[in-house]
Amino acid sequence: MRSSKRDAAITVGGAPRVDLLPPEVRAERRAASTTRRTWLGVVVLVAATVVASGAATLGSLSAADDLTVVQSETSTLLAQQAKFSEVRDTQSQVDLIESGQAVGGSTDIDWATYLRSVQGTLPVGVTVTSVSLDQASPLESYAQGTSPLEGSRVATVVFTATSPxxxxxxxxxxxxxxxxxFADATPGSVAFSDGVYEATVTMHITADAFSGRFDEKDD
Known part of the structure; x- marks a missing residue:
């Protein structure tokens, strides 16, 4: 006679055990175990959320610090550029003034020095008593002589000197x-009055007499 499957599941010789707990108690225990696992999962999830939130907060603070540093550096650069801009504006004004001086002073002759040199070439006892000057302008060409014997000139000096x-x-x-x-010189009239001789000389001057005081200098 064959044994049924239920009979095959019976353990022979084992310790006898009897489960006297009511089904309701076992159900409550299973529910409590499930609840503990659920709360454990919630705690783990909350902890993970807190960690992630903290990391995000730290990242945000770090980004904010970086932004503050960049903004500070930008402000510093802008302030420096403003200072440099003032320097550039001042330098531009200086360059403009110097350029104006170079143009306006391109025909400058240091007459005080030049006339002292004229006096220095004359013999002892001869004294320059009057001078008439005419010179070129940076805005127009200087009138040239009509005689082929007269050289190119940028200024004319007519002086009178006395001699004993x-x-x-x-x-x-x-x-x-x-x-x-020096371009050329032409003697004028000679007169004698009150015991002294008086002579007039017309002298033409070339561009070599320009002082160059206002020329632009290379750095």
């Missing part, structure tokens, strides 16, 4: 020829 003796005008002209910018 008869003027040796050729000697005067030889001395004037040593001056920078």
């Amino acid at each position: 003796t008869l003027p040796a005008v050729p000697v005067w002209l030889d001395g004037l020829a040593t001056l920078p910018g």
Whole structure:
């Protein structure tokens, strides 16, 4: 006679056990175990959320700090650029003034120094008593002579000198020829009055006499 499957599940020789708990108690225990596992999952989820939130907060704070640093550096650069802009504006004004001086002073002649040099070429006892000056302008060309014997000029000096003796005008002209910018010189009238001789000389000057005081200098 074959044994049924239920009979095969019976353990022979085992310790006898009897489950006297009511089904309701077992159900409550299973529910309590399930509840504990559920709360454990909730705690783990909350902890993970807190960690993630903290990391995000730290990242946000770090980004905010970086932004503050960048903004501070930008403000510093803008302030420096503003200072440099003021310097550039000032330098531009200086350059403009210097350019204006270079143009306006391009025909400048240091007449005080030049006339002292004229006096220095004359013989002892000869004194310059009057001077008439005419020179080029940076805005227009200087009028040139009509005689082919007259050289190119940028200025004309007409001076009168007195001498206790008869003027040796050729000697005067030889001395004037040593001056920078000398183009030519022409003697004028010679007169005698009150015991002195008075002679007039017309002298033309070239661009070599320009002072160059206002020329733009290379750095």
